[in-house]
Amino acid sequence: MLELKNVSVTYGTIRALRGVDLVAQPGQITAVLGANGAGKSSLLRAIAGIAPVSDGDVLYRNASLKPRPAHQRARMGISLAMEGRRLFRHMSVEENLLLAWSFGPRHSPFTDAVQAVYDAFPILGDRRSIKAGMLLGGQQQMLILSSVTIREPDLMLLDEPSLGLAPIIVSQIFDFITAYSKARGTAVVLAEQMAVMALRVAHWGYVLRGGQVVMHGASDELVKADIVNKLSAAYL
């Protein structure tokens, strides 16, 4: 469904990504791993259309995304949850969801869609009128994820959803992603620094370092006894 061919991202004179090849299949979770500055965010942004792609091509359903601006890609079923827990902080939980839904495909009425969100994350339902900026970290991440899923995407791009969250919440979130992707057949690209946790839920993994892919393979291959050492070496 998604293919990156030799993609490079350049911000002015800085090359954030160099010649990256990547494939993501529907119904599967593809993990993109690497330390800070390795290029994970640039990769997701390039797919979503908000990073300058200087070389190579991003193919979605075998068609190039090059001529498509970001909002069109969103309409085509690509949904990005950006790094740093970016939300509309001045708007309430429900307003954030309403906004996300309003500019999505709108296959079901809002009341049904939002109820599905509250069923999956009851705490959001309890706090539906609270401003998003006031939520705790984990709740914010749930809201971000729900803003993505309420648009019923075919391709979900998640940038470090586990950032700064307690392991138990991260578990919850990863479980949700896995269940959703399996049920809907959505392709998921999950960028994470927390490599081991990500590889547990992913089917495929790519490790980035300095903007290039240095390791990749099926996640069960990557997850072996000495993986932690290998990753340490790659990260540290």
Added chain:
Amino acid sequence: MNTFRRLMGRVLGQSLLALAIVVALWFGAGLTDRGTVQLLSFLMLNILLAQSINLLTGIAGQISLGHAGFFAVGAYVAGVLTKTHGVAVPLAMVIAIAASALIGWLLAIPAGRVREIYLAMMTTGFGLLCFEIAKEWSVTGGVVGLSGIASPTLRSLQVFGWMVDTVDLFRVMLVATAIVLVLMRNFVQSHHGRSFFAVQASEIAAGSIGIARGQVKRRAYAISGAMAGLAGALYAHLVGYLGPDSFTITRSVEVLVMAIVGGMGTIIGPILGAALFTWLPERLQIFAEYQFMVYGLILMLIFLVMRRGIAGAITEPTRFIAPRAMKRRPDDAGKPVTLQAESNAPQNRPALLEVHDLGRNFAGLVALDGVSLALRPGQITALIGPNGSGKSTLVNVVSGIYDPSRGRIVLGGDDIGGEADHAIARRGLIRTFQDPRLVPCFTVRENILLGGQRHFRSSMLAAALHFPSTLREEIAMVRRAEYVMELAGLGAVADQPIESLPYGYRRLVEVGRAIMADPVVVLLDEPAAGLSEAELGRLAAMIRYLRDAGKAVLLIEHHMDFVNDIVDDVVVLDSGREIYRGHMQGMRANPAVRAAYLGVSQDCHA
């Protein structure tokens, strides 16, 4: 084209040419008709006005849309004092200049605190306010204005008992303008002028090398106000009549247009712009009719078509180092002053920087949660940690950009918690930034020279008058900058503007600037990001130089290979707390570090 520009640069830079022009005008005035002398007088005024806004907006970066206000203050003070109170003309002029300087200084206090849009609106408001006062106040004659001011046209202008006619007045204006231009050029080519540019380029970066932005802005406003006030006072005596319509927003716009079209940020630019816009309304009837529309079109298009104005198009940019300091010398480059090398091993020397239980919150978010550090001379410490662990916050608090929420920071025995960033920099704690903040139009040499800002001692007056002591200081600093450039491997591109060079160079220049400051403690924020192999080598050499010179270095980094080669000690942060301190090898195997970076729980078997 480039050879043409170089030639023009050489020609226009010649002092002899300028002197020749002044002499020619002096004598020419006596030989030509009165109309031309009047026109030339207006030219002098416009040059003064254009340069005054150039200093404030083009050099110090403070946009001014109400410059007519300063013009009005100078004009009316001179006019009222001489006409209504019978004060002698020279004295009145001095008072007028002082008054407009004072108004400028006062305006800088609120204006210096606001950014961009607010500043633009505030200065527009200031200009309008001055206009309204001129229009309503009885002292200034209200709408009717103030007439009968001593002037050559009425044959009433007397200075020290000597009757001044049109030509005499022009000559006075000519000399005054020439003197102001020389002073301005000296000023701009000194460390004071460079500090103005630094504030324009990045107030935060300026603070990080010890430049007090509030003080710079007040100075810029005061000097700019004084220049415009001088123009105003001369104007009062030139025309003998002052009406509020001479000080409308139109005038402010005209002054801005002259400077922008001529070329802001250069010395020659506003002169060219003033010449163009003094000549055009006189000679082109069409221009006079459509003046407003033309100004409007010019302002709309200038940034798309000729970003640097006429001066930018036809000549080389002004350089900001005293020319005489740039001449080649046969002796070798000077070495920066270093701290005494201590004899004990690094661990035993007293710490240069101590941080005790430092905490910092941002609206409920705990960014730093009790971090303690000690940085010793001749030691390089790495500070690492995953995203959001508090590394940058630590540097920002220690360098004075944020106040600590709790804890103490001790530099060389003094508690510096809560001090302003520029004060801390002046004490010798220098930092760099994640994205290099340099002055884009400065060359490599000029940017590095900025680092020495805190060591310059010359006063503004000494700089403007080009005292020998100022020159000596400049020469010494330039030599030191050359040494730093050699260290950074930048000798070949020393005189290229930094904006034309690739990213890696900017990094190296920023670190070079920090070295130039001869710091006691250096905090480097991710200096290795985006550098090539060769550049990393240079960076490592520079950091080692700092260590060997006895400085304490804190290095925030993600680039582990780079860190591995040069640091002695590693501190790892996570969620605002220290989770490991020790050697690199130990860090890799440490379970807490692995958990923080990789998400492996303590008892997990992958």
Added chain:
Amino acid sequence: MIFAAQLVFAGICVGAVYALIALGLNLTFWATRTMNFAQGSLMMLCAVIAVGVLSGGFNIYLGLFAGLALTGIIAAATEAIAIRPIAHLTGSMGWVVTTLGVGIFLQGFVSKFFGSQALAFPSFLFSARDYVSVFGIRLSAQYMIILAIAVLLVLLFELFLKRTAWGRALQAVAADQDLAAVMGIPVRVVVTLSFIASGVLAGVAGVLVAQITGTVDAAFGFNLLISGFVAAVIGGMGSTWGALLGGIFLGIMEKLVGGYISTAAEQGIAFALLMVMLAVRPEGLLGEKEFVKV
């Protein structure tokens, strides 16, 4: 007492118009983080066109329509030619100068082709002499209807912002352009529409002010622009109710100062309030503190 009450009433009405100007400035600030210095000239232009059409023998309402349509289009054009092309230039010198250029150009254009003398603006909303008496205070009918129009527009705008999808989209674009884009919001379209709306608001404000003062001349835009900006600053940039509050506060202060001290001081009060506000509480009465990450 009656005198004070009348001044306050006049201040409220004038202030409501300032609020409209502030709203227009807010719109462009939300959409592009810039402020349109041509806003004042747009206000003037609409009034001038209305007068022009009227003197051509047409209905005043046709003139108003033409004026508003034209200012909307010019505002959108300003964004396209004066703001977007130089968005990549860092610092604010760029768009301040270019939008100022548009404003000056328009002013020059009107000066040249309509003359720089003040044009009489006809009373089409009641006559200047109609009034209603409440508790012995004379309330000008013209003022009242202007107040009603201004408040209505502010209310409509607030409703639009909070209750419609496009209004929410505008809030999103103001908060975080990239995030808005990846949510499927066509940022470019939102920006252009915002500018058109701000042009229309400016036109309405200009016409209402011209109605109050009875005349319009090429230069009357700038003072209004400053007043609108001060109103926005007092109320807080980015807050609709703040714009209304700030405008009314400024209007009342101006009228009181003008009535009790002097008309000269009336001009200076806006500037003085601006200084005080920026020194004491830069985010305005209803605004939120902006946090800049280093």
